[in-house]
Amino acid sequence: MTQTLQDLFKRYRRPGDLLFAMLFFAFSLFLLASLPFQTTWVARTGLVAQPAFWPTVSIAVMVLFGGLHLLGGLLSARIPGRLAEVMYWVKSAEYALWFLAYVLILPVVGYLPTTVALSVILTLRLGYRGPRWIVIAAVFGAAVVLVFKGLLGVRIPGGTLYRLIENDALRSFALSYL
Amino acid sequence: MDVFLSGLEMLARFDIALALLIGSIGGVIIGAIPGVGPPVAIAILLPATFALPPLVGLTLLLGIYGSSMFGGALPAILINTPGTAVNALTTYDGHPMARDGNPLRALGLAYGASFVSAVLSILALILLSPLLARIAPMFGSREIFLAALLGIVLVVLAHRGQTFPAGMLAALGIFLATVGLEPVKYTQRFTFGTDTLASGFDLIVVVMGLFALSQAFTLMADPEAAPDTKPIKGSLFRAMLEVFRFKRIAAAGSGFGVLMGMIPGVGEFTAQFLSYTYAQKSSKTPEQFGKGSPEGLVASESANNAVPAAAMIPLLALGIPGEALTAMMLSVFYVHNVVPGPGLFQNQLDLVYALYAALLILNVIVVIFLIFASNWLLQIIRVPTRFLGLAILILSFVGVYTLRNSVSDCVIAAGFGLFGVILKRQNLPVVPIILGMVLGGIMETKLRSAMGRVRSPLDFVDRPIAGFLAAVIVLLIVGHIWGVIRERRRGLPEDAHDHDMHHTQQR
Numbered sequence: 190m191t192q193t194l195q196d197l198f199k200r201y202r203r204p205g206d207l208l209f210a211m212l213f214f215a216f217s218l219f220l221l222a223s224l225p226f227q228t229t230w231v232a233r234t235g236l237v238a239q240p241a242f243w244p245t246v247s248i249a250v251m252v253l254f255g256g257l258h259l260l261g262g263l264l265s266a267r268i269p270g271r272l273a274e275v276m277y278w279v280k281s282a283e284y285a286l287w288f289l290a291y292v293l294i295l296p297v298v299g300y301l302p303t304t305v306a307l308s309v310i311l312t313l314r315l316g317y318r319g320p321r322w323i324v325i326a327a328v329f330g331a332a333v334v335l336v337f338k339g340l341l342g343v344r345i346p347g348g349t350l351y352r353l354i355e356n357d358a359l360r361s362f363a364l365s366y367l
Numbered sequence: 368m369d370v371f372l373s374g375l376e377m378l379a380r381f382d383i384a385l386a387l388l389i390g391s392i393g394g395v396i397i398g399a400i401p402g403v404g405p406p407v408a409i410a411i412l413l414p415a416t417f418a419l420p421p422l423v424g425l426t427l428l429l430g431i432y433g434s435s436m437f438g439g440a441l442p443a444i445l446i447n448t449p450g451t452a453v454n455a456l457t458t459y460d461g462h463p464m465a466r467d468g469n470p471l472r473a474l475g476l477a478y479g480a481s482f483v484s485a486v487l488s489i490l491a492l493i494l495l496s497p498l499l500a501r502i503a504p505m506f507g508s509r510e511i512f513l514a515a516l517l518g519i520v521l522v523v524l525a526h527r528g529q530t531f532p533a534g535m536l537a538a539l540g541i542f543l544a545t546v547g548l549e550p551v552k553y554t555q556r557f558t559f560g561t562d563t564l565a566s567g568f569d570l571i572v573v574v575m576g577l578f579a580l581s582q583a584f585t586l587m588a589d590p591e592a593a594p595d596t597k598p599i600k601g602s603l604f605r606a607m608l609e610v611f612r613f614k615r616i617a618a619a620g621s622g623f624g625v626l627m628g629m630i631p632g633v634g635e636f637t638a639q640f641l642s643y644t645y646a647q648k649s650s651k652t653p654e655q656f657g658k659g660s661p662e663g664l665v666a667s668e669s670a671n672n673a674v675p676a677a678a679m680i681p682l683l684a685l686g687i688p689g690e691a692l693t694a695m696m697l698s699v700f701y702v703h704n705v706v707p708g709p710g711l712f713q714n715q716l717d718l719v720y721a722l723y724a725a726l727l728i729l730n731v732i733v734v735i736f737l738i739f740a741s742n743w744l745l746q747i748i749r750v751p752t753r754f755l756g757l758a759i760l761i762l763s764f765v766g767v768y769t770l771r772n773s774v775s776d777c778v779i780a781a782g783f784g785l786f787g788v789i790l791k792r793q794n795l796p797v798v799p800i801i802l803g804m805v806l807g808g809i810m811e812t813k814l815r816s817a818m819g820r821v822r823s824p825l826d827f828v829d830r831p832i833a834g835f836l837a838a839v840i841v842l843l844i845v846g847h848i849w850g851v852i853r854e855r856r857r858g859l860p861e862d863a864h865d866h867d868m869h870h871t872q873q874r
Binding site: 202203213217220227228231234235237238240241242243244246247248250251253254255257258261274277280281282284285288291292293295296304307308311312315316317325326330333337341342343345 | 585587761762
């Protein structure tokens with residue numbers, strides 16, 4: 190039998206496919222329902238120049254293809270392990286929260302201390318133990334700050350806490366490079 | 368020739384040479400670490416290049432773009448884990464060959480095939496460029512609109528057996544590009560009255576979420592899996608020369624790579640498929656394919672490495688990216704004040720040649736680096752995976768936050784990160800979303816400006832290129848539907864060849 194592209198790059202259905210298809214379809218329907226309230230049809234303007242034209246087209250395609258995908262999921266045999274799969278999604282959300290905490294604390298405490306702290310705490314959270322790993326994590330965090338902010342000068346504002354430093358030169362150095 | 372020389376002259380500066388060196392070696396290292404793809408690396412480094420002179424920043428990121436696939440072959444062969452997605456086919460023959468005691472031969476063939484095809488494709492493009500300079504101006508708004516539409520159609524159809532999800536995700540991408548304050552009539556679209564959504568979704572924020580953060584979350588949520596590797600003994604250079612025993616396969620692979628790379632939405636996977644099928648059909652030992660066939664390895668690596676240079680064609684000549692990585696490069700060009708499009712080939716042909724020459728030079732740098740440093744690279748790919756996830760998380764912040772100094776961007780990226788995790792777990796493709804975002808924006812502007820001169824629908828396709836593109840789109844869709852119906856009629860059971868369930872789950 191001739192090989193098809195799919196035989197070479199196989200993509201398989203996985204547990205939780207039906208749930209995902211349902212969520213995506215529901216989201217598409219929500220967008221469809223919001224369409225009249227979230228876009229505007231402007232008077233004396235051609236159809237394709239209407240601001241609402243492309244959102245309408247894209248949402249219509251989402252509903253159509255999302256609906257067909259859902260139908261496919263409903264007609265296929267169920268693969269066991271849906272709950273375990275959803276738990277995996279929830280588990281990975283923990284790290285999204287770590288990321289958001291980092292983003293929120295950083296402008297207050299400053300780039301260097303927050304990055305070093307996150308690197309060390311998360312290293313311990315991930316199960317690495319011993320002084321060697323703490324040093325590696327701290328050095329990695331500090332190196333990222335020094336390379337990106339100190340050396341390459343990317344725009345990350347200095348922490349509010351840096352302003353409490355009394356020595357003028359040190360304060361200005363910390364605000365610019367750390 | 369004068370234009371080519373003036374292009375070379377643009378590169379003859381110390382800072383550019385340094386950027387090329389750092390970019391190409393950095394690209395190999397990034398490509399070699401499974402889990403850190405080149406789109407992630409480019410997204411992280413893009414803000415860091417804001418402060419550099421345009422050509423220096425551009426060369427640095429071009430280095431990463433052109434060299435990552437070389438690095439990706441190393442873990443594909445030695446630990447059966449592709450470094451970048453396009454090295455997946457390399458594991459089919461590269462890993463069995465390495466497992467059977469020939470790691471040096473497998474690596475040599477992979478690097479040799481990559482190098483030969485990269486050089487062939489760049490030379491082909493340098494020769495093609497004057498022709499392109501003549502054709503590119505024939506692309507007006509309607510042709511560019513149709514080419515972008517063709518890209519969307521192709522990216523959906525290329526996901527055979529997954530056309531529906533690919534279609535809905537591409538539409539999601541088009542939708543995402545429309546969110547925010549729309550620039551012509553100044554109306555709000557799907558902002559829900561919030562300032563956060565009024566500025567829309569930035570492509571790089573979405574890429575960082577879907578590629579980088581999702582990878583970081585997955586790596587940290589999965590159990591630790593640091594691969595174990597053994598050092599390679601022998602002369603890699605001599606092993607690379609063996610590729611010349613497979614000249615025909617390497618040339619065919621490069622040809623497929625160049626052709627497929629030039630068509631938006633198609634890219635490496637289709638090129639590899641055609642190249643691999645051709646190699647297998649024309650081989651004297653087709654049964655060896657998938658079990659360590661040198662021809663299979665050469666076919667795979669020569670096809671994927673010819674694509675980056677070829678994908679620059681629609682990108683530079685029309686401003687249309689063919690896949691996620693070139694979509695990133697489009698942002699890179701805009702950031703560094705190079706506006707891809709028909710005008711570029713007419714007015715700045717020397718810059719185009721400079722970019723091709725840079726690609727050529729970086730391939731030489733990479734091969735020299737690999738000959739001497741492959742064993743050292745093996746140490747790098749042994750980074751414990753959960754710590755790697757942490758590193759990507761911390762570095763992603765730089766890429767997302769420094770774009771617009773916006774906390775909301777970080778929240779959006781984290782949201783897309785989680786969405787990316789789910790897509791990855793579901794084996795659903797991410798690329799249609801990215802292409803939908805980029806091509807959707809292009810389609811909106813180009814269709815609006817094209818319709819100004821169009822009175823009837825037939826006017827839209829009355830120019831030769833527009834007519835040709837429209838015919839190709841119609842034929843592709845009809846052909847796809849016909850193919851599906853024919854397969855149905857033949858009555859093959861679902862798992863006979865279009866099976867969409869892993870065999871471990873069927874038992």
